[in-house]
Amino acid sequence: MDQPLIRFFGSLCLAAAACAALPATAQDATLVDGGKLLLTNGVTTIEGTSGGGLATWATIAGRETDAGIGVSGHVTFVELPDYGWQSHGLAVGLFDRVELSYARQNFDTRDVGAALGLGQGFTFNQDVFAAKLRIAGDAVYGAPMLPQIAVGIEHKRSGDAAVVKAVGARESKGTDFTLSATKLFLSHSILVNTTARLTKANQTGLLGFGSAGADDYRLQFEGSVAYQLSRRAVIGAEYRTKPDNLAIAREDDWWDLFAAYAVTRNLTVTAAYTDLGSIATFDKQRGAFLSAQVAF
Structure with missing residues (x-):
């Protein structure tokens, strides 16, 4: 098993053990209470992390504060002129x-x-x-000029090894x-995020990683x-x-314009107009993100 996966599952086991060690009443409280302000836990990115739709944020998933354990689940669809994208x-x-x-x-x-010789309706799959x-700061509270800062690792596995290498x-x-x-500047109702990503991914990994002529990490x-x-x-x-x-x-940069609405304390819906540029020689891939x- 790869080292990133070993570390991932090791962390998961430690978390489960810590939760199991709590008294039953404490476990119930940590899993039920949710103290974050609405929308301050972010929504879910295309990679499944908390953040925006396209960009990872320093936020932590779930509605729980530092007093408990939060959980979230998502389903996302992107409808483009020539493609369809879905994640959960x-x-x-x-x-x-x-x-x-x-x-x-x-x-x-x-x-x-x-058209590309893969077969009608061929679907690329990837697990993330x-x-x-x-590691520092708070997205909402604390010093106004100190943002919440987080480091992350995303291990991606294509389900179509032969095709992406071809x-x-x-x-x-x-x-x-x-x-x-x-950082959310509450007095101005403005949130700002920036993320630096080291990656070799082609179309976020759906078309594999690197190439014969470009196999270095890119910032x-x-x-x-x-x-x-x-x-x-x-x-x-x-x-x-x-x-x-x-x-x-050619692979283009991506951008979107989005709106998110908290239907209830536990359900958030996000809709966006997104421009993904050229994908696998097909240009102007602009469409809807939902x-x-x-x-919790």
């Missing part, structure tokens, strides 16, 4: 300090699959195992490393700005740069 997964937040998550991504090539650690990828699995800073940027219209509603924009490794197809997150 779970995340656990431990005492607002550690986040462990898993997401399954499915990328439907529809008619493009036949991630862990995040908050299109030029060097590997079918890889690991991203992230450093995020997030990429993810940024988000959001404005809180009310306690329940937020609008904003995101931008994400991406490496361009494959010789057969995601639902349940969090």
Whole structure:
């Protein structure tokens, strides 16, 4: 088993053991209470981590504060002119300090699959195992100029090793490393996030990692700005740069304009207009992003 997976599952086991060691009444309290302000736990990214839709944030999944254990689940759809994208997964937040998550991504090539010789409706699949650690600051409270800062690791495994290598990828699995800073300026109702990502991923890993001519880690940027219209509603924009490794197809940066609404304390719905540029030689992949997150 790869070292990133060993560390991931090791952390998960330690968390489970810590929870099991609590008295029954304490376990019930930590799993039921949710003390975060609405929307301050973020929504769910395409990789299954907490944040925006495209960008990872320093936030920790779930609605629990440092007094307990939070849980969230998501399902996301992206409808593009030539493709369909879907993901679903779970995340656990431990005492607002550690986040462990898993997401399954499915990328439907529809008619493009036949045009590229892969077969009508060929679907690329990827599993993403991630862990995040908050190392400093608080996204909402504390010093106004000290953001919440978190480091993260995302281990990705393509389910289509032979295909991604045939299109030029060097590997079918890889690991991203992230450093995020997030701050909500409550008095101005503005949230700002920036993330640095070290990655070799082609189309976030769905088309493998690296290539024969480009197998080094590349530093990429993810940024988000959001404005809180009310306690329940937020609008904003995101931008994400991406490496361009494959010789057969150009890879563009991504951006979106989004709106998130807390239907209840536990259910948040996010909708966005997103521009993913060129994907596998097909340009102008602009469309709708829709995601639902349940969090406790």
